[in-house]
Amino acid sequence: MQLASTILIDGLIDASWIFIVAVGLTLIFGVLNILNIAHGNFYAIGAYVAANAVGIYYSGSNPPMLGLLAMTGAALAAAIVLGPLLERGLLRFFYHRDEIVLVLVTYALFLILEDATKLIWGVNPYYAYEPYSLFGNVNVGRMNYVGYDFFLIGLAVFIGIVLWLGLNRTRSGKVVLAVIHDREMSSAAGVNVTKIFVIAFTIGVFLAALAGAFTAPKISVQPGLAVMVVLLSFAVVVIGGLGSIEGAAIASLIVGLSRALAIHLAPWAELFIVYLVMAMMLAVRPQGIFAPTALRKI
Amino acid sequence: MSVVLEARNLNKSFGSVVAANDINVTVNRAERLGLIGTNGAGKTTFVNIVTGYIKPDSGAITLEGRDITACEPRVITKEGVCRSFQVPQLFLTLTTAQNLAVAIGIAQGQAFSPYATIDDAMAEAIDALLERFRLGDYRDQTVSELPGGVRKLIDIAVAVTRKPKVLLLDEPTSGVAAEQKFALMDIIMSALDSDVTVLFVEHDMDIVSRYAQRVLAFYDGRIIADDLPQAVLENQTVKMHITGTAG
Amino acid sequence: MSSRYAIPLLAALTLVILVVLGKLLPAWCVFLLVTAFAKGLAALGLVLIIRSGLLSFGQGLFYCAGGYGAGLFMLWGGVHDAALLVLAGGLVALVLGAVIAPLLAGYRSIFFATLTLALSMLAHGALTKADFLGGSDGLNLRPPSFIGFQPANSTESVYALYVFACILVVVFSLACRVHFNSVRGLLSLAVRDNEIRVEYLGSSVRRVISENFTAAAFLGGIGGALNAIAVAHIDPELAFWTTSGEFVFVAILSGYLSVAAVFASSIALEFIRSFSSQYFPNAWQMSLGIFMLASILFLPNGIGGLLQRRKKRMKGNKPA
Numbered sequence: 001m002q003l004a005s006t007i008l009i010d011g012l013i014d015a016s017w018i019f020i021v022a023v024g025l026t027l028i029f030g031v032l033n034i035l036n037i038a039h040g041n042f043y044a045i046g047a048y049v050a051a052n053a054v055g056i057y058y059s060g061s062n063p064p065m066l067g068l069l070a071m072t073g074a075a076l077a078a079a080i081v082l083g084p085l086l087e088r089g090l091l092r093f094f095y096h097r098d099e100i101v102l103v104l105v106t107y108a109l110f111l112i113l114e115d116a117t118k119l120i121w122g123v124n125p126y127y128a129y130e131p132y133s134l135f136g137n138v139n140v141g142r143m144n145y146v147g148y149d150f151f152l153i154g155l156a157v158f159i160g161i162v163l164w165l166g167l168n169r170t171r172s173g174k175v176v177l178a179v180i181h182d183r184e185m186s187s188a189a190g191v192n193v194t195k196i197f198v199i200a201f202t203i204g205v206f207l208a209a210l211a212g213a214f215t216a217p218k219i220s221v222q223p224g225l226a227v228m229v230v231l232l233s234f235a236v237v238v239i240g241g242l243g244s245i246e247g248a249a250i251a252s253l254i255v256g257l258s259r260a261l262a263i264h265l266a267p268w269a270e271l272f273i274v275y276l277v278m279a280m281m282l283a284v285r286p287q288g289i290f291a292p293t294a295l296r297k298i
Numbered sequence: 299m300s301v302v303l304e305a306r307n308l309n310k311s312f313g314s315v316v317a318a319n320d321i322n323v324t325v326n327r328a329e330r331l332g333l334i335g336t337n338g339a340g341k342t343t344f345v346n347i348v349t350g351y352i353k354p355d356s357g358a359i360t361l362e363g364r365d366i367t368a369c370e371p372r373v374i375t376k377e378g379v380c381r382s383f384q385v386p387q388l389f390l391t392l393t394t395a396q397n398l399a400v401a402i403g404i405a406q407g408q409a410f411s412p413y414a415t416i417d418d419a420m421a422e423a424i425d426a427l428l429e430r431f432r433l434g435d436y437r438d439q440t441v442s443e444l445p446g447g448v449r450k451l452i453d454i455a456v457a458v459t460r461k462p463k464v465l466l467l468d469e470p471t472s473g474v475a476a477e478q479k480f481a482l483m484d485i486i487m488s489a490l491d492s493d494v495t496v497l498f499v500e501h502d503m504d505i506v507s508r509y510a511q512r513v514l515a516f517y518d519g520r521i522i523a524d525d526l527p528q529a530v531l532e533n534q535t536v537k538m539h540i541t542g543t544a545g
Numbered sequence: 546m547s548s549r550y551a552i553p554l555l556a557a558l559t560l561v562i563l564v565v566l567g568k569l570l571p572a573w574c575v576f577l578l579v580t581a582f583a584k585g586l587a588a589l590g591l592v593l594i595i596r597s598g599l600l601s602f603g604q605g606l607f608y609c610a611g612g613y614g615a616g617l618f619m620l621w622g623g624v625h626d627a628a629l630l631v632l633a634g635g636l637v638a639l640v641l642g643a644v645i646a647p648l649l650a651g652y653r654s655i656f657f658a659t660l661t662l663a664l665s666m667l668a669h670g671a672l673t674k675a676d677f678l679g680g681s682d683g684l685n686l687r688p689p690s691f692i693g694f695q696p697a698n699s700t701e702s703v704y705a706l707y708v709f710a711c712i713l714v715v716v717f718s719l720a721c722r723v724h725f726n727s728v729r730g731l732l733s734l735a736v737r738d739n740e741i742r743v744e745y746l747g748s749s750v751r752r753v754i755s756e757n758f759t760a761a762a763f764l765g766g767i768g769g770a771l772n773a774i775a776v777a778h779i780d781p782e783l784a785f786w787t788t789s790g791e792f793v794f795v796a797i798l799s800g801y802l803s804v805a806a807v808f809a810s811s812i813a814l815e816f817i818r819s820f821s822s823q824y825f826p827n828a829w830q831m832s833l834g835i836f837m838l839a840s841i842l843f844l845p846n847g848i849g850g851l852l853q854r855r856k857k858r859m860k861g862n863k864p865a
Contacts, residue, residue, distance in 0.1 A: 035655060093842065100600050101841060103658075104797055107790050108841070111834030119827060231666065231786065238659045272670025275663040282652070282660050349745070375747040387745065389738040392731060400735045403728035404748040412729045412760075420728070460747060 006143060007260045013149045015256025016156035017211045021229055022236035023163060023248045024207030030180045030243030031200035033099060034091065037106040039208050040230030041113035042082065046209025047216040047225060048121045049074040054128035054216065067131050071216070075209035082209075083202025092197070110226065118223055125220035132217040152214060159207070160249055167245070176200060180243060235278040240289055247289050254281070301362075302327045302495050303379070303464050308347055308357035310519075317343040318354060319519035325464070330487075331497045332510030332527065335540055339516040341499045342384065345466045348497075349381050350374040361464070378463035384472060384499075386453035390442040394433055394452055397441060398424045401456040430489040431455045447474045447482060454486055458494075465490065467498040471505060483509055503531060503541055515540055556719040563711040567704055575707045576775070577815050582710040583772035584608075585811035588795035589721055589804065590764030596730075596801045597757045598737030599653065603661030604792040606668050607638040607762040609783035611769025613678070614638065616686050616779040627689040627709050631770040638766020639759060646755035646762075665784050672781035683780025686773060706775055713771060717764060718804045725804070733757055765792075798840055 025039045053074035057067050086109070094105050135147025167173040178186045179196050187193045212225070219225075236255050240247025255274055262273040269276070281289070301324055308321035317340050325331060333341045346352040348359055350371040358367045366374050389397050399416050402423050416424075428434045431451045436444055441452065450470055457465060470486055471479040483505055490496060500506050506513055506527055513530040515523040517539045523530045530536055567575050587608045594601050614637030615630040624630060645664065652660055673681040688702060691709055696702035724730045732753055736743050740750045773779045782788065795814055799806035814833075821832035 090838075097841075097845075099654075100797060103600075104794060105838065105841060107794070108834040108837035111830040111837070115828045115831035115834075119831075227787075234659060235663070238656065242655065268674045269670075271673060272667045275666045275670065278663045279660060279667065282656060282663075283648070370744070372744045372747055372749055375745055381745060383741075387739050387742040389731075389735040389742065391738055392734060396731050397735075399728055400731050400743075401746050403732065404743075404746045411727075412724050413727050414729065415723075415727050456742070456746065 002141065002143070003264060005141060007257070007264050009140060009143075009145065010263070011253070011257035011260035012153055013256070014259050015252040016153045017215045018232055018236060018256055019156045019249055019252035020159055020211035020214075021208050022233040022240075022252055023160065023245055024204040024211075025233045026237045026240070026243055026245065026248045027163075027207070028201055028204035029237065031176060032087075032091070032197055033183075034102050034106060035099075035234075035242075036204070037103065037230060038086075038109040038113055038226075039106075039204070039233060040226035040228070041110055041117065042079070042205045042208035043212035043229045044117055044221075044225040045078050045082070045113070046075045046212025047219075047221045048117065048126065048212075049078045049209070050213030050216040051126035051128040051221045053213075054130055055126075058130040064130070064134060067134070071128075071131065071213040072210065075213040076206060078209045079202055079206035083205040084198050086205075087198050087201040091201070092194075110230070114223070114226060117226070121221075123223055125222040126216075127220055128216045130217070148217065155214060156252075159210075160245065164245055232274060235274045239278055239281045244289075250289055251281075300327045301325070303348070304360045305344075305348065306358045306360070308344070308354045308359070310343060310347060310352060310354045316519040318347060318357075321357070321519075321521055323514060323521065323524070325495055325497065327463075327495055328493050329495050330509060330511045331495075332506040332513045333497060333499045333516065334501070334503070334506055334513060334530075334536075335516030339540075340519040341516050342468055343519075344516070345381065345468050345497070345499065348374075348464075349379060349466060375460065378460070379466070380457040380460055380462035380464070381466040382450070382453040382457050382468060382470060384468045386446075386449040388441045388449060388452055388456070391440065393438050393440055394428070394436045394444070395424050395438060397452060397456055398427055398459065401459040402427075405460045427455050427459070432485050447478060450474065450482065451485065455489075458490065461491070462494060464495045464497070467496065469499050469501070471500065471502065476502075479505055480508070507531060552722055553719060556715050556722075560711055560715040563715070564708055567707045567711070572700055572703050576703050577819055578812065579703070579707050579710045579775045580772060581812040581815040582714045582808065583768045583775060584791065584795065584815070585808040586713065586717060586768030586771065587765040588768075588792045588799070588811055589717065589807045590761035590768070591792045591796040592799070592801050592807060593721070593733070593757045593761045593764070595796055596725075596733040596737060597754050599657045599754065600793065601661040601758070601761070602658045602786065602789050602793060603663075603665035604761065604765050605784045605786065605789035606661070606665035607642060607765030608769035608772070608788060608792070609665075609668060609672070609779075609781070610638040610641050610762075611635060611766030611771075612773035612779040612783050613672075613769075614766060615770035615773045616684055617678075619686055619689070619774075620684060625687065625690045626693075627691050627706070627774055630689060630774055631713065631767055634770025634773065635763050635767040638769065639763040642759040642762020642765075643755075646758040647751070649758060650751040650754040662786055662789065665789055666786060669781045669784040669786075672784065679780070681781055683778060683782075686777040686779065688777065689774045710771055710775070713767060714808060717767065718808070722804050725802075794837055798837075798844070 021039065021043050025036060028034055028036050028039070050071040053070045054067060057070040058064070090109070091102070091105065094102050132146060132148050135151050138145045138147050138150060167177055175186070175191055176196055179191060179193060183193060232255060236248055236251040239254060240249070240251030254277060258273050258277045259270065262269040303325040305321055305323040308318045310318040319340075321340075321344060333344065335341050343352060347354050350366070350369050350373070354367065358365055360366065361377055361379060364377070366377060366379070369377070389400060392400070399420060402420055428437055431454070433448065433451055433455065436448055441449060444452070450473070454467060454470065467486070471482050474482055479502060487509055498509070510527050513523070513525065513527045514521055515530050515533070515536045517535075522539065523533045523536050525533070531541065567578075570578075587604055590607070591601060591604045611634035615634035618624050618630055618633040624633070649657060649660060672678060678684065688696070691705045694705065696705050732743070732748065736750050736753045743750050743753070769783060791814065795807060795810045799810040817836045818829060818833060821829040825832055
């Protein structure tokens with residue numbers, strides 16, 4: 001019982017930040033039709049800028065709680081700089097090409113950003129532990145948890161709801177859904193597809209950076225983050241169905257819980273449990289959980 | 299007259315849309331059948347069920363007495379039921395000759411030897427087909443660069459490489475200018491062996507009365523008339539629902 | 546038909562030129578060519594898959610399987626002959642590919658790509674945990690012999706390896722070239738262009754894809770085995786996704802029509818990597834990325850065929 005609740009809670013905590021990254025990836029895929037290999041780099045960059053922001057913020061005598069705002073601001077700043085720059089300055093030149101080519105372009109971007117991150121922040125780890133104690137400790141049964149982790153779960157739920165409402169209950173959200181559904185049609189109907197591409201890509205980058213920013217206090221920020229994160233969010237998006245927010249949510253839970261299961265029950269499997277789950281899920285539902293299968297019209 | 303293809307009590311619904319409603323058809327060897335009906339009447343669904351692309355909810359298809367209802371399209375093709383498509387299904391990056399080479403290769407089972415190239419015998423077979431369908435001029439052109447009418451012909455040419463018992467043509471003249479339809483049908487019909495059974499979906503009633511020996515009229519998933527062309531075209535129900543010429 | 550002899554003649558001529566060239570080039574360059582050839586062979590396998598319209602992001606799995614197959618055959622089996630080792634590596638990958646292929650053949654596009662990626666990462670994860678296979682450090686191999694010839698020094702060894710690699714490259718290039726021209730080769734392109742028509746001609750798309758995938762696995766294994774005996778080391782990184790990413794890059798850059806282009810791209814990539822890791826040790830990934838972007842942007846013809854067919858397919862398949 002004790003073990004079960006530990007696995008459940010650890011899984012939820014893991015799922016929360018994974019969801020925030022993956023939902024950004026699925027948004028970019030849904031709107032721009034790009035499987036963005038560089039997505040993990042945005043997470044890493046978010047973690048680095050947040051670590052910098054935390055360092056600066058907590059060196060002064062500022063109210064501790066508002067440090068969270070500083071982290072959010074850092075992630076937002078990174079997204080506002082990188083999103084439009086990369087979408088307008090790079091990706092759009094390849095939209096008329098095969099989607100395989102676009103995947104390669106983001107792979108190249110991944111390689112470039114990997115080294116760029118190392119050149120800017122070096123190879124030594126950064127720590128941003130201050131916010132981690134903001135919410136004190138929480139006792140669940142006999143286990144002691146860090147309150148910040150529950151804050152992360154809340155944040156993920158909040159982001160999920162905001163995104164869902166934003167897409168399904170607002171005018172501009174419905175326009176985005178229209179673009180996801182049929183790009184050419186929406187363009188013909190007078191939708192400014194270019195603008196939606198920039199905004200959707202930037203939001204996607206922001207979500208990755210935000211997840212990086214808010215996990216920064218839990219981890220040591222160092223090279224190698226991007227690879228781990230992009231592979232995890234890949235798995236989530238494929239399990240959940242490409243371009244689906246609900247799918248990303250459920251798949252994040254599946255991935256988070258299976259990782260927690262592996263860590264507690266079979267530590268040797270931690271490295272590849274995600275791929276095992278992904279392969280098994282694909283075997284059962286080839287298009288992902290939340291993607292309808294359609295018969296091609298002939 | 300021997301029965302080659304038989305459909306018994308075919309039913310198929312897509313949600314609330316009934317695409318096939320108790321379809322019963324018996325087709326004799328070497329018959330030429332025209333399938334008419336408005337869009338959504340169930341003609342293409344019928345063709346798709348016969349060729350295995352769609353499985354019926356109930357009912358059975360038999361080919362020369364053998365039940366082929368549950369078979370994959372590939373198996374049905376091998377059994378001798380071949381088809382063309384409303385939108386030609388071709389290998390667009392290959393040339394006309396290469397399209398035919400692949401078709402002939404598959405028909406002869408050659409395609410599975412990894413190194414067998416187009417030999418002299420195959421080249422001859424290709425040229426003969428090109429000749430029959432008047433496609434000689436397009437031999438080495440990439441299919442994606444060819445006009446719609448030519449693609450229609452190639453689509454049929456690849457379908458007959460197996461020398462089918464039954465050939466289903468889904469709107470062979472759609473997308474072709476009205477004055478060229480007869481020329482196209484002349485080429486198609488003269489290119490086909492006389493013993494092959496042909497079912498073709500067609501909207502143009504002049505084409506139907508010229509080339510069909512018998513007509514099936516589809517409406518709302520049902521067959522509302524099955525008779526000689528003239529009789530079907532004069533049928534009041536057909537006039538009301540399909541040809542739109544009712545009093 | 547003169548072309549029946551033209552291709553083998555060209556292959557023989559290429560082999561002679563390559564063997565002579567190896568005598569003239571400096572040793573580091575010759576060695577670099579060997580590793581480029583090893584990767585090129587794996588990328589050539591990937592081209593087979595791409596020709597049937599799919600992209601595998603897990604070709605590294607077979608590169609790794611070939612490497613470990615050859616390596617363990619040497620360490621546990623005591624075999625040192627390069628030809629036998631490469632054959633063993635290729636066969637291990639072939640068997641693995643033949644087992645996996647039918648499971649994968651039902652998947653398309655990004656699902657195929659990510660499943661292959663997942664399988665390759667599974668192998669990577671499992672190997673890092675397998676202590677009896679050296680874990681994440683991998684295993685060191687011993688120098689090979691070449692059909693009875695045991696090189697006396699490192700110069701001889703590198704050149705012997707190079708000649709061996711050239712033979713492999715020319716043989717498999719020849720095989721692929723002839724295959725590309727065959728009806729079966731066209732059938733792969735046909736599957737890529739229109740699966741529905743292939744099924745409606747009476748052929749099995751899954752079978753075509755399975756066969757291509759298995760052949761690709763074999764080539765991946767040959768390449769991996771060659772690489773393993775060249776660098777005398779195997780480790781789980783061979784199955785890591787970045788290894789597969791390089792094969793994808795080489796295959797896409799070279800396009801699917803030319804066999805020579807595969808090796809040209811592979812050599813170009815190896816040189817860029819070698820130079821940039823020497824001159825920009827902290828930014829060699831970045832230079833690689835910039836090179837990739839530049840070649841995608843400025844060499845659309847290298848990847849032209851792949852792009853064109855998609856455009857055409859989209860235009861041609863619109864329902865009427």
